[in-house]
Amino acid sequence: MDNVGMPHEAEVVEKIIESKSIFTLRLRFTDPQVQASYRFLPGQFNMLYLYGAGEVPISVVSDPLDEHIFDHAIRAVGRITNALSRLEQGDRLGVRGPYGRGWPLQEMEANDLVLITGGLGCAPLVSVINYVMRRRELFNRFVIMQGVKHSDDLIWRSRYQEWQQQPDTQVYLAADQAGPGWPWTTGPISALFKQAEFDVARSKAMLCGPEGMMFVAIDELTRRGMPESDIWLSMERNMQCAVGHCGHCQYGPHFVCKQGPVFSYPEVRQLHWVAGF
Amino acid sequence: MSQDTDQTRLDYLDRPQFQSLLDVLQDAGFRCVGPQVSDHAIVFEEISYVGQLPTGMVDRQGPGRYTLKDTGTGRFFYWVSGPQALKPHLFLPREVLWQVDRDDDGKLHFSSACGQPQGVAFIGVRSCDLAALDLLDRHFLQGDYVDSAYQSRRQQIFIIAVNCARSAETCFCHSTGDGPQVRGGGYDLLLSELDEGFIITSGSSKGDEILVRLPLRASTNQQHEQVRQELVSAEQQQRSLPSTDLNEKLMSQLEHPRWDDLQERCLSCGNCTAVCPTCFCHSEIDHPGLNGMTSEHIREWDSCFTSGHSYIHGHVLRDDTRKRYRQWLTHKLATWHDQYQRSGCVGCGRCITWCPVGIDLTEEVAVICGGDAHG
Known part of the structure; x- marks a missing residue:
């Protein structure tokens, strides 16, 4: 072997x-x-x-x-x-x-997809965007929300513009601080939820980015009525072996490298907001 | 006397014949590793003759305290535990996992550094050590990925376990269900030590092969009765862990004030994780050679008490001792259940003995789970 x-x-x-x-x-x-x-x-x-x-x-x-x-x-x-x-x-x-475990994209077919990312957090979800764009007919509405600290931090600006042109696709961007010529929202990512249109009863959310940002987004989603089990997030921890042996990536009962990095929210809710895990 | 012996049961090795066990093992190709006194503690090192065993030695252990005393008896295994047992021999403190050679064009060639180790016979393995070995097996061998470095050594070992005739002040294996008597399997030969010799039984076919080559004679019922009495007395331990479900209990006490109190005492030195027979955390580092053409990928023991353990993107998740001690204790006693279907603690008490400030996890658990914030 x-x-x-x-x-x-x-x-x-x-x-x-x-x-x-x-x-x-x-x-x-x-x-x-x-x-x-x-x-x-x-x-x-x-x-x-x-x-x-x-x-x-x-x-x-x-x-x-x-x-x-x-x-x-x-x-x-x-x-x-x-x-x-x-x-x-x-x-x-x-x-x-x-x-690790990736996003359960096949289980998400025939749903609205809501992608919420922060910082370079969109990297683990760019492959999802590429995947969905090539199989657009398998999914319903496609909502992409991205928050950055400063508008200068946004990469792939042209790609967001390109994605925005795709059928049934909504792209919302927010910068906590915006420089001149920023055509999108200025403010926290939570400001984007007012604009996004999706059916909470038939949606799957995928989140990636700083944990504080993800937990704010989870609060927004659950307040809108999305079941917690429809919310998926990608976690980050120190990883050295990647096979669940070295112990650095532990998050309570989980080895993030093995059981994650993608989790359904109920799997990790226990330690939500507890600093130090 | 004839009523007192069972001639069909050849399971007694006279003390003067103990060297024959070492000889037979060495003849069978094993390197023998057993207890010896080194730097005023019992350690497991290579041995070849009986004279190297810690004859007559007993250990006096307490929180932050370990001393050896020569009792003058002839017993080899009257001590209870040293700072380490099997872990450093199977999961090495530092080892090369693979190496890479870079040629003049910058092409990389990766090669495994795992060799074929010689078989090792471990002599004097305690019940708690066997339980810890089972946990290391679950971690390194029984998950989705097999650790080939650990596996290559694990497959080659021969275990001679020994029942504990006494317990140290720090032992609490009886409450965790891991000792002091060896129950179940996990060994090749099992010794029960008496003043004049040993009752020895086999737990595997490999054990059978060694056993038949030993100069055994029949044991007496009186000898069995004495072993039983010593085990009963060893079960009288001063410490214990609660038998309630600590997983739920500890994970519901993450903001208990005792964690702050622990921060005041714990030095975050990591001694507890080094002596713990089940702690498995390790770092992977790279060591480039001076010739610029080779580099070794090395793993070495790490501890959740270091700042680097939870480092990510320029910051440290567990940035104080409160969070680090809580990570260690909740993992060991709570979330280990989720990962390996049992607690990560086998009751050996090493973390109590070798803690430089004498923190006693059984006491901390009692306070955190018992609701008494002032201990």
């Missing part, structure tokens, strides 16, 4: 600079057999290994049907992600994965 904990070599096919601190690496395993057998679900993540520096968990943002390439959107915030930002086309790195 393959050693589950060991990376395979991958190469950078393309590097896209998204903003001052955010970049996308388009990757391919150098072993064609590894690439051919690689499958992931939106919401799952890979461990990216940079030679001599170490590993970091990063969610996959591309479409799961693309068999030739997979994308990671990365924000340079720490030692390893900063070093990853210096990779260029043709450079090699290690990849193992995918790990």
